[in-house]
Structures are given as structure tokens and as C-alpha cells.
Amino acid sequence: MKSKNILLIVTLLVMSILLSACSSAIYASTSWHGLTASTDTVYLAAGTQVYAIDLNTGSERWRYPPDKPNAKGFYANPVLTADGQLIVAGYDHKLYSLNAATGTENWVFADSSNRLIGSPLVTETMIYQPSADGHLYAIDITGKQVWAHETGGPLWAQPVSDPDCACIFVASMDHMVYSYNAQTGEPLWKSEDLGGALTGTPAYSTDGILFIGTFGKEMIALDATNGQVKWRFSTQDWVWSGPAFANNVLYFGDLSGYFYALNASDGTQLWRIQPNNTIVATPLVVGDKIYFATEADTLYTVSTAGDIVQSKVIGGTLYGSPVLAGETLLVAPINSDVLLVALTTNGDQKWTFTPAKK
Amino acid sequence: MDIWSTFILTPMVNVLIWIYNFLFHNFGLAIIFFTILIRLITYPLTAQQLKGQSKMQELQSSKKWQDIQKKYKDNKEKLAQEQMNIYKEMGINPLGSCLPLIIQFPIMIGLYQSITLAMASAPIQLLTLSRDLYSFIPASALIPLNSNFLWMNLGQPEIANPLLKIAGFAVPILTIIVVLTTYLQSKLMTPPPANPGDQSAQMSKMMNLYMPILMGWIAYSLASGLALYFIVSNVLGIAQYAIMGKLNWSNLLPKKKVASKTG
Numbered sequence: 001m002k003s004k005n006i007l008l009i010v011t012l013l014v015m016s017i018l019l020s021a022c023s024s025a026i027y028a029s030t031s032w033h034g035l036t037a038s039t040d041t042v043y044l045a046a047g048t049q050v051y052a053i054d055l056n057t058g059s060e061r062w063r064y065p066p067d068k069p070n071a072k073g074f075y076a077n078p079v080l081t082a083d084g085q086l087i088v089a090g091y092d093h094k095l096y097s098l099n100a101a102t103g104t105e106n107w108v109f110a111d112s113s114n115r116l117i118g119s120p121l122v123t124e125t126m127i128y129q130p131s132a133d134g135h136l137y138a139i140d141i142t143g144k145q146v147w148a149h150e151t152g153g154p155l156w157a158q159p160v161s162d163p164d165c166a167c168i169f170v171a172s173m174d175h176m177v178y179s180y181n182a183q184t185g186e187p188l189w190k191s192e193d194l195g196g197a198l199t200g201t202p203a204y205s206t207d208g209i210l211f212i213g214t215f216g217k218e219m220i221a222l223d224a225t226n227g228q229v230k231w232r233f234s235t236q237d238w239v240w241s242g243p244a245f246a247n248n249v250l251y252f253g254d255l256s257g258y259f260y261a262l263n264a265s266d267g268t269q270l271w272r273i274q275p276n277n278t279i280v281a282t283p284l285v286v287g288d289k290i291y292f293a294t295e296a297d298t299l300y301t302v303s304t305a306g307d308i309v310q311s312k313v314i315g316g317t318l319y320g321s322p323v324l325a326g327e328t329l330l331v332a333p334i335n336s337d338v339l340l341v342a343l344t345t346n347g348d349q350k351w352t353f354t355p356a357k358k
Numbered sequence: 359m360d361i362w363s364t365f366i367l368t369p370m371v372n373v374l375i376w377i378y379n380f381l382f383h384n385f386g387l388a389i390i391f392f393t394i395l396i397r398l399i400t401y402p403l404t405a406q407q408l409k410g411q412s413k414m415q416e417l418q419s420s421k422k423w424q425d426i427q428k429k430y431k432d433n434k435e436k437l438a439q440e441q442m443n444i445y446k447e448m449g450i451n452p453l454g455s456c457l458p459l460i461i462q463f464p465i466m467i468g469l470y471q472s473i474t475l476a477m478a479s480a481p482i483q484l485l486t487l488s489r490d491l492y493s494f495i496p497a498s499a500l501i502p503l504n505s506n507f508l509w510m511n512l513g514q515p516e517i518a519n520p521l522l523k524i525a526g527f528a529v530p531i532l533t534i535i536v537v538l539t540t541y542l543q544s545k546l547m548t549p550p551p552a553n554p555g556d557q558s559a560q561m562s563k564m565m566n567l568y569m570p571i572l573m574g575w576i577a578y579s580l581a582s583g584l585a586l587y588f589i590v591s592n593v594l595g596i597a598q599y600a601i602m603g604k605l606n607w608s609n610l611l612p613k614k615k616v617a618s619k620t621g
Binding site: 075 | 479484497498501518
């Protein structure tokens with residue numbers, strides 16, 4: 001009888017593991033890696049750990065947590081403050097301040113009741129952290145909450161600010177953009193329903209226009225003073241990330257793999273290409289070159305006229321934006337043997353980073 | 359896209375979101391309605407399973423069956439051979455009651471997955487969902503789904519937003535209901551054993567004990583939307599058996615305990 005019981009328990013255990021695996025495979029905290037860089041260090045939020053990596057050599061300087069990995073994970077782009085903090089958002093609902101030089105923990109903000117998927121906006125004195133619980137948390141640089149406001153949906157996008165009017169703008173998945181007074185948190189305006197969820201950081205032009213891509217298959221320009229729609233441009237598919245804005249031109253991709261250049265003044269299309277596969281991330285504009293990654297595994301370099309100058313196969317899956325640090329171009333693939341690839345601006349590989357096992 | 363996604367997961371997630379669109383954009387109601395729908399679709403399998411179960415029970419309480427159990431109790435090989443002969447004679451498939459249950463298992467997994475995928479609480483899930491939606495789903499207007507239902511966020515474990523806290527500890531109300539309804543379902547739907555002391559009766563007894571714990575653990579640790587599904591599914595299962603007149607209320611009575619002890 002005992003052996004029958006053992007068999008039954010083993011069967012149930014296997015079943016429970018199977019059920020959990022089936023469910024958690026989908027439910028798991030899955031995203032792509034976050035990336036930022038200073039003049040000499042790259043900071044990579046690579047799921048269970050945050051790594052500080054020497055920009056010149058690709059060697060690891062420190063990792064956080066130093067011992068046991070954080071099971072929930074870090075995925076948002078970390079952000080550096082002027083006083084040497086590295087602010088890292090966690091899927092464990094917590095916002096961490098680390099010493100950027102050593103990786104030691106300064107403080108932890110734990111008031112969010114859901115995941116922190118988007119990166120914080122950091123100003124000289126404040127940190128604005130969006131949360132999937134729908135709140136925008138304004139925290140001072142010592143980690144104390146100053147104000148918080150709830151929108152009608154999860155917040156996945158990094159906010160943007162306009163220092164001239166001391167305004168904060170945040171795009172919500174409830175299809176609206178919200179504006180708050182940066183100091184007091186006083187709500188200034190909210191836009192109309194823009195027809196689809198908003199997960200990208202709006203681009204902001206100094207003449208007071210916000211540009212935001214939507215799941216309603218549109219790029220929309222809003223008047224930053226009152227949230228009124230100025231123009232709309234229809235895309236082929238959902239626009240996941242915000243556009244890059246340079247020289248009055250907007251550059252962005254959609255999930256069908258189209259890459260667009262629009263006149264920012266009136267939303268007219270300048271050109272459109274479809275290199276291959278889904279485009280999720282915001283492109284990087286450097287001079288007359290535009291860098292963007294496609295899901296398939298390739299980093300493209302395009303001229304401002306829309307000609308593909310170069311395509312570099314990185315490997316893995318590319319969802320994150322490329323980052324430029326000095327003369328080094330950084331790309332963080334997922335589903336790859338390496339966590340980070342460093343290239344010259346011409347696309348030649350400098351180094352790759354794979355963490356040593358500890 | 360793999361076979362599993364094409365034929366199970368994608369259709370299920372689309373139906374679920376389609377229901378959500380009609381049920382006031384309430385994901386809790388959508389899960390309840392969807393579970394009812396799945397129960398209706400799998401009704402023939404459940405009926406077949408019950409039929410097989412009844413036949414088997416009838417057989418096991420027959421004199422012929424009892425006789426060979428006694429006769430070959432020391433010869434397992436011969437016993438198995440004789441049992442197979444009786445199955446053949448009476449036209450019973452010994453797997454007849456298990457097979458429909460096994461077929462339902464992937465449907466159950468597909469249901470879990472479609473609920474978690476539809477809630478798309480992380481970027482890669484949402485990207486996956488964006489590709490899985492059929493063109494008749496007004497995805498732009500619906501995404502993200504409103505996952506709030508009663509006091510819960512259906513995309514998160516219940517204890518992330520507890521309704522009740524006692525001495526600082528979150529009380530997992532849904533988990534408790536899952537455990538209770540799973541236990542009730544197991545007890546009420548287990549047919550009375552032909553021989554309370556035999557191995558299959560003991561196995562059933564153990565299942566009745568372990569299954570609620572297992573389901574409770576899953577309900578506690580995963581998204582509360584799944585716990586809601588378990589509860590609705592359990593209640594519907596009990597109701598379905600009640601309508602078919604197959605509920606075994608005697609299993610809940612204390613006298614059975616005495617019977618099993620003596621067996």
C-alpha cells in the first residue's frame with residue numbers, strides 16, 4: 001500500500017509541476033533587458049541581476065544582487081542620477097537605488113502594488129516612477145514619496161518632462177496621456193482616448209508637441225499645453241515604442257516591421273521601408289544615421305533618406321533600443337548566448353558580455 | 359506557430375477575449391462564462407466518463423468479479439488475465455472512464471494558458487498576444503483587458519491585493535474556496551467503493567485528500583484568475599453531476615468513515 005501512496009504522490013507532484021510550468025511559462029515575468037551607459041560603464045538590467053560592465057573591455061565590475069539573483073527580475077532601462085545613484089525598477093514591485101560605482105544598495109522604494117515595467121524619469125531632485133498598478137510615483141532622491149497619482153490603466157512607459165513648465169507627461173495603457181505639475185503632482189490635463197494602449201515614451205519637441213505611438217495603429221501629435229490632438233498618422237500595425245525625434249523628423253517602427261520617417265510638423269510621411277520582422281524599440285539617431293533593431297536578430301543602419309546603409313546580424317532576439325556610449329554602440333539581445341554586444345559605430349564587434357557563473 | 363498554439367491556445371484566447379468584449383469588459387465574468395462554455399463543449403466526454411465509471415462499478419460489485427479476486431488473490435498475473443477476460447466478455451474498456459479525463463487535461467491546460475495570456479501582464483506576453491488575435495477581435499480598443507474583478511486583480515496572485523488581513527497576514531479567501539470546492543467535488547463525485555478496503559478505494563481516498571491541497575497550492579501561487587476558474591469549474595462539475603443524478607452524498611456522511619475503518 002505504501003508504494004501505491006508514493007506512486008500517487010509522485011503522480012500528483014508531476015501533475016502539479018506540469019500545471020505550474022504550463023501556466024507560469026506564460027505568466028512568467030518576461031521582458032527584454034534594460035540598458036544604459038555612462039562614459040565608462042554600461043549598466044545592464046538582465047532579468048535576475050543588474051550588471052555593471054566596463055565600457056572599454058566588457059568585463060564585469062559588479063552585479064546586484066551580489067549573491068542570490070532576484071527571481072522576479074529587472075528589465076527596465078536603469079537610470080543614472082546626477083549624484084551617482086543608479087535607479088533600477090524591479091518586477092518585484094520595488095524601486096532600487098544602487099551606488100553606481102559599487103553596486104551597493106542605497107534605498108528601496110516599496111509602495112507600488114504591481115510590477116515596475118517602465119523606467120523612471122530622473123530630474124535633478126526627483127524620480128518619477130510609472131507602475132503597472134496605474135500610479136505615477138514621484139519620489140525624492142532619498143527614496144521618499146512626494147506624491148502619487150493614479151491613471152486609468154497600467155503604466156509601462158517612461159514619463160517625459162518639460163522643465164520650462166515644470167510638467168510631467170506620462171502615457172497610460174488606458175489609451176490616454178496625462179500631464180502633472182512636476183512639483184505638486186497637480187493634474188494639468190489628460191488627453192482624449194487615443195484609440196489604443198500606449199506603452200511607448202512620448203517624444204517631446206521644444207516647441208511644445210508630444211508625439212506618441214499607439215496600439216490603435218497610429219502616430220499622434222498632441223499639444224503639450226492642453227493634450228489636444230494636432231495630427232494623426234495611420235500605421236500598418238501597433239506602434240510599441242515612442243518615436244525618435246531629430247531635425248523635425250520622427251523615426252519609428254511598428255509590429256509589422258515597417259519603419260517610418262514623418263514630418264513632425266504635419267505628420268506627412270517622408271518615407272517608409274520594411275527591412276524584416278517586427279520593430280519594437282525606439283530607434284537611435286546619431287548625426288545622419290539611424291540605428292534600429294528588428295526582432296529577428298538584426299541591427300539596421302539607415303540614412304536619413306531611408307536607404308539601408310548596413311545590416312548587422314547580432315543573434316538572439318532584439319527588442320531593446322541600441323544605446324550609444326562614446327564611440328561604442330551597445331545592443332542587448334535576449335534568447336542569446338551573450339547578454340550584451342558592443343560594436344563600433346561602423347558595426348564591427350568590439351566585445352560581448354556573458355556573465356561568469358558564480 | 360506550433361500545433362498547440364494554433365489549435366488549442368489561440369482559439370481559446372480569442373474566444374475568451376471575444377466573450378470579454380460582450381460581457382461589459384469584465385474579465386471575471388468572461389472567465390465564468392468561458393468556463394461554462396468549456397464545460398458544455400466537454401459534456402459528451404464527461405458523460406462518457408460517467409458511463410464508463412458506472413459500468414466499471416457495476417462490474418466490480420458483481421459476484422463473478424468478487425469470486426476471481428478471492429480465487430486469484432495470490433496470483434496477480436492470473437488475476438489480471440481473468441479480469442481482462444471479464445472486460446472482454448462484458449464489452450467494457452478498462453480505460454473507458456479514464457480516457458475522457460485524459461482528453462480533458464490538455465483542454466484544462468489550454469484554459470489556464472489562455473487566461474494568463476489574455477491578461478498579458480508583461481511585455482513579451484503582450485507581444486505574443488498581439489500576434490495571436492484574430493482579425494475580428496477589436497484588439498486596439500480592448501487591450502489591455504480590465505483585470506479587476508471584485509477585490510481582485512485577476513492577473514496577480516490573490517494575496518497581492520487581499521480582501522482580508524488578520525494580524526497582518528493576508529487571508530487567501532479564493533484559495534480556501536478552491537480547497538473546499540475541490541474537496542467537495544472529489545467526495546461527491548467519487549462513486550461508493552465496491553470494496554471499501556481494496557486498493558482502488560484507498561487510492562480514491564488519498565486522491566480526495568491530495569487533490570484539494572494541490573489545487574489550493576496552484577490557486578495560491580498563480581494568478582487569481584486561475585483560482586476563479588477552479589472555483590467555477592468545481593461548482594459546475596458538482597452541478598453537472600447533480601443534474602445527472604450521480605452525486606454521492608453518502609460520501610459526506612460520517613458513517614462512511616466507520617465503514618472504511620472496518621474495511
